[in-house]
Amino acid sequence: MVIDFEKVEQMTGVYIQNRNLFVQAFTHTSFAHERKSSQRVSDNERLEYLGDAVLELLVSEFLYYRFPKMSEGELTRTRARVVCEPSLASFARELQFGKFVRLGKGEELTGGRERPSLLADLFEAFIGALYLDQGLEKVRQFLHKLVFPQINGTWLDQMTDAxxxxxxxxxxxxxxxxxxxxxxxxxxxxxxxxxxxxxxxxxxxxxxxxxxxxxxxxxxxxxxxxxxxxx
Incomplete structure (x- = not known):
């Protein structure tokens, strides 16, 4: 599957420099495992790990300034709601990431493109790739433009995970x-x-x-x- 990077750039407002990073970000483990050993493909799990850490930092920073009267415990609980699976999956859906992810046949047939856990991981992998491609400030700008404006009391209540x-x-x-x-x-x-x-x-x-x-x-x-x- 060839990723339409022009569409990705259009949806995210990000001009991609190192496309290899984002090919990896949009490659699910099921796709990588189905490739022959001679065609080794890297999946997005390592980028997901990195993206999770970057999100934790920048969401913490945003909440610290956005809600100056919140206690440490309230900030921690609020961050957990922002970085939980339902909210990250919702961000990925809005950006139509499900259209671009490379899936194995089994995952494709079982609705992987709409699976919340897969979409949440995909969003984190994208953040990890963007961080490596263009640095922390670019990720901060991306989040302030497309993610943080949505975060208010009503949104937080809706996004509390089960x-x-x-x-x-x-x-x-x-x-x-x-x-x-x-x-x-x-x-x-x-x-x-x-x-x-x-x-x-x-x-x-x-x-x-x-x-x-x-x-x-x-x-x-x-x-x-x-x-x-x-x-």
Whole structure:
């Protein structure tokens, strides 16, 4: 798959200098694993790791100045909402990153282009590539233009991930301790599918599945929230 970099630049407002970095950023592990050994392809996991660290720093900086009356604990919780899977996936969707990612056949057939966990990782990988390509200030400008203007109280409430919502609910009602358990793993190492269950004091609240442990746990939390609110 050839990435349309003109379209990427148009959507992001970023002029790309080192295209190889961004080819890697838009390459999912499923695509890399399907290539022959003689055509070794680098996936975006290392860039995702770097992008996560850059986001943590710049989101922390933004919140520090944007909300001067917030305590340390409030700032930490707010940052977690901004850098959580639902919010990062929403940023990636707005920029249409799903159209550009290079996927393996299996991931393509199972809706990988719209999978929240994949899109969130993709956004972090893009941030990592932009940091290496043009430095911290360019990433800061990108976030201030396309991401930070959206962050307000209403947006933060909408973007609280299911695990955080469930944790807050359990704490409010003093119901006990939540525990997530991975109960099944299927598929080869590069194409795993996980099933998770969430328990409250050994009572099962919900079950979910996904392409990563994190996604499976989020799905389990979502199921638990639906059951809890219907009681």
């Amino acid at each position: 695990k955080s919502q469930l944790q807050e609910l359990a704490q409010q009602e003093k119901r006990g301790l939540l525990e997530y358990r991975i109960v099944d793993v299927q598929g080869p190492a590069h194409d795993r599918f996980f099933s998770a269950e969430v328990y409250l004091d050994d009572r099962k609240l919900g079950k979910g599945s996904g392409r990563s442990k994190k996604e499976a746990e989020q799905q389990a939390a979502s199921a638990a929230l639906k059951a809890w609110k219907s009681q």
